Amino acid sequence: MGIDNELLTEFKARFDANSTNQVIKGAIAKVGIDDASLDNNVLRRHPFEFSNETKRGAITNQQSSGRCWMFAALNTARVDTMEKLDMDSFEFSQNYTLFWDKLEKANYFLDSILETLDEPQNSRIVSHLLMDPVQDGGQWDMFSGLLEKYGAVPKSVMPETFHSSNTRKLNSVLTSKLREFACQLREDHKAGSSLNELTENKETMLYFIYTVLVKALGEVPESFTYTYRNKEGEYCRINEITPQNFFKEYVGWDLTSLVSLLNAPTEDKPFGRAYTVKYLGTVKEAKPIQYINVPIQVLKEAAVASIKDAQPVWFGCDVGKMLVRDSGIMDEHSYNYELTLGEGSGLTKAQRLDYSDSLLTHAMVFVGVDLDEQGQPLTWKVENSWGEKSGKKGIYSMSDKWFEEFNYQIAVDKKYIPEKWLKALEQPVIALEPWDPMGALALVK
Template sequence: MTIDQNLLEQYQARFESHKENQVIEGAIAKVGIKDASLDNNVFRRHSFVFSDETKRGAITNQKASGRCWMFAALNTARVDTMAKLNLETFEFSQNYTLFWDKLEKSNYFLDSILETLEEAIDSRIIAHLLAAPVQDGGQWDMFAGMLEKYGAVPKAVMPETYHSSNTRELNTALTTKLREFASRLRETYQTGATVEDLRAQKEDMLYVIYNILVKALGEVPTTFTYEYRDKDDQFQRIENITPQEFFKEYVGWNLTDRVSLINAPTEDKPYGRAYTVQYLGTVKEAEPIRYINVPMDVLKKAAVASIKNGEPVWYGCDVGQMSVRESGIMDEQSYNYGLTLGEASSLTKAQRLDYGESLLTHAMVLVGVDLDKDGHPINWKVENSWGEKAGKKGIFSMSDKWMDEFAYQISVDKKYIDQEWLKALDEPVIQLAPWDPMGALAMMQ
């Protein structure tokens, strides 16, 4: 079939036969598709009152950076720090973890280039590695590896810089150098150099990255002294402590006990199995990314159990889908696209994953849930990291049905997960391709 004049006339007549199309056309021309489609009734369904809540700190702001996964992880961890230090609120340095993430990702990338020297330059794997070697995004397990190796520090110890809050130019500079280094390593290998020779060159290349990072983000502390006043207005001082010691003493997590659950209802990923993603990581020597694919009711049961025990939950989703950002509402019925555009999307969650319509884009923290009289979730309370202007002073309300459709990952202590699902960790881990949708990184701004 071709588009000819006769077909166009049919389309025009069909459009004009529905008079409401003229009103919708005017509305969309004035305010755009999204605002013209907003269902005002969505606000009635979200009172921002929840039956069960955890403690949380003051709302944070990742600004013009894709560090949401770091903010979510540190905002989850800080609740334990607040309790141990008797603080009303507390904030970790996201600049400190950003520094190590960039350096470790650079090392991971260069190692991956050395592991793929025999691949053709136009192969899909090389194209994937070169696409975004040092972007801001990440997943929970990638951050766990950094916490294990580098610990964490209070924000005052390594405060924000221009480039920690505005990462675009820094990422461009790092990416340009890393692609140049990849070219140099591959071309030197083709002249007969050994991999051992190339690894020696890689050390000098990493220094170039380190040099840029120190200039953009500042020097990282090896030890520090932290002074503060607690909730009782008592002055406190913690002297000469390392970041690793601070995390161990004032967070105290056993990171091996924290397990990632995902929900990927696609045919290629059976439930009850553990998965990893090839060439996805930050700290090269850390444990590979590993998560268990479970049905949504299992994922939500673990999240509810953690919240009811006072422990917030790291949470990854596709935040842009059917959400009202300025009001902080995530609801599957936020917009009447079926009425304004003539047909609403009918894709299932599995189809959205398979056909590139949805994937994990953003990480936040589940800090509450509103349960009905039978214990079933109605809405979830979500702590975001976009400052206080988005949502209700930084808090979002998410319908349970929205969570079913657009939630992809949580991280909780394994004590909240039934043993029948944990046994997947004792079985061989299934490796997914680097471009699998479950390898997507949370990095929404």
């Protein structure tokens, strides 16, 4: 049945019969849906005062790039570095990790092409691999693999370049070339080339990617000397040190003790099991991505325990939902869409995931929480990486209900997680399809 004039006449009459529609129509036309729907009471619910806070550095800015997961991870790590170097603030080079991430993703992609040579060219898996082979996004375990293999360096050792802060064109060039390489590998396979021959060709392809990255991002240091001033203004020097040793000595994390908790309350992902995502990774030889799916209360309690222990918490969420960006407020009642549009969202968290209405889109850091008299969270203090112009000089406030509805993942030390949930790591890991929403943070552009 199509849309005919009779139906349109009925729609118009019903709309015009409600005088409120005329007022709302004018307001939305003037300022847009969000500003017309904003509940100003949300500002009163977020005083930006928190009972428990961790240390943090100066606000960072990922610029025009999708490196939120890197910024969040390095902003979490730098708290330990600030303590060890006796500094008020410190910033790691996100360009350094970006370089290695792009090169490793190119290798991971080409290996995946080699693993799927016998798949039809128009198969869903090949189409998925070709969609975005070197996008900016990533997952916690992907970054853990980069840190373990390459370490980290101070920002001054490998500062930003135009293309580290503006990745769109770089990604376009690399993506186009990698698709060409994929075509070559598949065509050579059809022509009878052996796997050894294809692997040799792959190394030549990787060299091209390497040259582009050096030209766009700069050469990565094998070792460096770092000079700085501590809190007392004293000049300090760290002589010739490798990035790997700098990370080990001045962050000192045991990466094997950090665990990713997930809250995906859908029927296909039972709680108490560990999951991975097929064909999702960066460093090929690193451990696969792994999450433990648990009830949301487990995420909250682990995050609170970590914050109380002065440890900030990396997390992944659907940042665009009910976000007042200028004010830096994430609240489930930020906008009265039911009043301006007639209806708000009627989907549960599980339904939003199942029907593609929500997924992981951004990573940030919990650096505080406001607890009530019973120790329950009221609001969460969030360190973002969008500079100081949004939020309260880069700091956001998240309601606890928003946490429940739109937060999906945290990374914390095992010691903050009850043993009953850690037992999931002793069971076989369930592999999710590459297009599952739980892998979406790695597709951020």
